[in-house]
Structures are given as C-alpha cells and as structure tokens.
Amino acid sequence: MKRTLIDTDPGTDDALALLMALRSPELAVEGVTTVGGNAPVRQTTRNAIGLLEAFGCRDLPVAGGAARPLRGRYRYAYDFHGRGGLTVRLPRPVMGPRRLPAHLFLLSKAYAFAGELVVVCLGPLTNIARAIRAEPRFRQMVKELVVMGGAVQTPGNVTPYAEFNTYNDPEAAQAVMDCGVPVTLVGLDVCRQVLLTRADLPRLEVNDGATHLLGDMMANWFRLHPEKAAYDLCDPLAMAATIEPGVLVTETRHVRVVTEGSERGRTVAVDGRGHVRVATTVDVERFFSLFWARTLGGA
Numbered sequence: 001m002k003r004t005l006i007d008t009d010p011g012t013d014d015a016l017a018l019l020m021a022l023r024s025p026e027l028a029v030e031g032v033t034t035v036g037g038n039a040p041v042r043q044t045t046r047n048a049i050g051l052l053e054a055f056g057c058r059d060l061p062v063a064g065g066a067a068r069p070l071r072g073r074y075r076y077a078y079d080f081h082g083r084g085g086l087t088v089r090l091p092r093p094v095m096g097p098r099r100l101p102a103h104l105f106l107l108s109k110a111y112a113f114a115g116e117l118v119v120v121c122l123g124p125l126t127n128i129a130r131a132i133r134a135e136p137r138f139r140q141m142v143k144e145l146v147v148m149g150g151a152v153q154t155p156g157n158v159t160p161y162a163e164f165n166t167y168n169d170p171e172a173a174q175a176v177m178d179c180g181v182p183v184t185l186v187g188l189d190v191c192r193q194v195l196l197t198r199a200d201l202p203r204l205e206v207n208d209g210a211t212h213l214l215g216d217m218m219a220n221w222f223r224l225h226p227e228k229a230a231y232d233l234c235d236p237l238a239m240a241a242t243i244e245p246g247v248l249v250t251e252t253r254h255v256r257v258v259t260e261g262s263e264r265g266r267t268v269a270v271d272g273r274g275h276v277r278v279a280t281t282v283d284v285e286r287f288f289s290l291f292w293a294r295t296l297g298g299a
C-alpha cells in the first residue's frame with residue numbers, strides 16, 4: 001500500500017487519473033493538493049473537490065496551492081480543457097478546501113508518514129518546490145515523486161521545446177529534479193503512446209456514475225476538438241506508473257530544465273549522475289489493461 005498524495009490542476013486528464021487512484025487498492029490516497037495550471041487555482045481547487053464529491057469521496061482532504069509559479073504567471077489551458085478547466089459542469093462543491101496551504105499540507109503528510117509518502121505530481125511543480133524550500137529535510141521525508149512533465153526526446157506541447165507543466169514553472173521543475181528525492185519523470189515521450197480515441201468513448205458510457213461523468217467529459221472534449229483524432233492520456237499514465245511501476249522502462253539521468261529564452265521549460269537529460277528516472281518506453285497493453293480496469297471500477 002503506497003501512502004499517496006496527489007498534486008493536481010484538474011484538467012480533464014487529471015480527472016481520469018483521480019478516479020484511477022481512488023479505485024486502486026495499491027494506493028492509500030491521503031490527500032489532494034491543487035495548483036494553478038490548466039485553470040486558475042481557485043477553479044482547479046473547485047474542480048478537484050467537485051470531482052471527488054462526484055466520485056462519492058467526501059472525506060478526502062483537499063488543500064489549495066499556488067496561484068502563480070515561482071516566477072511569472074501560469075499560462076492557462078482553456079483552449080484544451082475548456083473554460084472552467086473541465087468540459088463538464090460539476091455541481092457546486094459541498095466541502096471546502098483545508099485552511100493549510102498545499103505545500104504545508106504536503107509536509108504535514110510527509111511528517112505523518114515519515115519517509116513513506118509518494119507524491120504524484122500532475123500539474124506545474126510550484127507546490128512541491130515550495131515544500132522543498134520550506135523543509136531542508138525534504139529528501140529524507142518523501143519516498144518518491146512521480147511527475148507528469150517534460151519532453152526529453154520529443155517536441156513539447158506548448159512550444160516546440162516545452163511540455164505544459166514544466167513550461168508553466170521551470171524553476172520549480174529544476175528544484176524538483178535537484179532535490180535528491182527519486183523522481184519518476186513521465187513525459188510526453190511516453191504519454192504520446194497512450195491515446196484515447198472516439199472509438200473508446202462507448203466504453204466509458206457505463207451505468208456507474210463516476211465513469212459516466214468522465215465519459216460525458218471526454219465526449220465533450222472530442223466535440224470541442226473536432227480536428228483531433230486522439231487524446232494523450234498524460235496524467236493517467238503517471239498514475240498508472242504509481243500503481244504499477246512496471247508499465248514504464250526508465251533510464252536514470254540528471255535532468256536540466258531550461259529557465260530562460262525561447263526554450264524555457266525544455267527538459268534535457270544530461271547524464272547518469274542524477275535522481276531522475278526518465279521514462280523512455282511504455283508497455284501500452286499493460287497500461288490500458290490497468291486504465292480500463294480502474295476507470296471502469298474493477299480492481
């Protein structure tokens with residue numbers, strides 16, 4: 001059982017990953033922290049709580065986090081995820097976020113589960129970087145960081161060089177790569193190999209409420225993007241790698257994140273002297289077996 005905290009910016013793929021996590025007996029989800037990214041953090045926090053309540057999970061604490069990166073501002077992804085960060089309107093959340101800011105909530109869980117906490121990072125890494133700055137013993141307290149981010153041997157999705165999460169806070173991404181905690185970096189190099197298509201949509205239209213909501217969300221997404229044939233399952237792949245690390249093949253590298261100029265947000269794998277396990281290939285069949293089993297509710 002992995003003691004898990006999920007840092008997220010829902011976001012349609014974040015929503016899929018959240019349901020996978022809640023339906024995976026391998027994970028003990030101890031809380032959710034939110035960050036700006038796909039939408040402003042007030043919206044991603046509302047989305048996270050709304051999704052958890054829609055999934056029948058009202059007792060999981062949610063702590064709101066960074067409204068802006070360590071430097072500059074987030075570039076929101078309304079064009080991709082829809083105006084509110086999701087392509088479905090959720091009922092107004094009943095619960096509110098915790099008063100503790102996300103990075104301190106993360107540290108409180110790291111203290112509680114000394115050395116055992118795994119943090120799954122599905123958005124810009126600002127909250128994690130703030131936690132690293134706040135706690136010099138961070139590397140002794142967190143077991144692993146599974147990060148959806150980066151594009152090492154493949155073009156970016158925001159610029160030709162940069163993936164959205166590292167583009168939105170490259171300084172934070174570099175702090176995470178250098179913090180000494182083992183990082184599993186799930187970048188576009190592998191995310192682009194796990195695609196959802198329109199033909200898959202009927203599988204989500206089952207009579208289970210949570211899955212049906214995600215089915216509506218993805219049907220709306222494809223309606224919003226008639227020009228797109230497929231949807232990259234980025235955050236679900238990072239979650240699958242947390243549940244079952246064997247879905248990925250990785251190479252240990254030091255990773256440099258470009259923070260200036262036209263290549264801002266680019267992730268460069270330098271050499272073998274680092275703590276970053278860069279995902280190079282994915283077992284696509286094994287991923288989808290896990291994705292459908294957990295999204296559709298079978299354990």
Ligand code: RIB
Nearest residue numbers: 011013122123164165234
């Ligand atoms: O580049 C894809 C990543 O950026 C995903 O986490 C998506 O949700 C967006 O946050």
Ligand code: CA
Nearest residue numbers: 011014122123
């Ligand atoms: Ca995300």
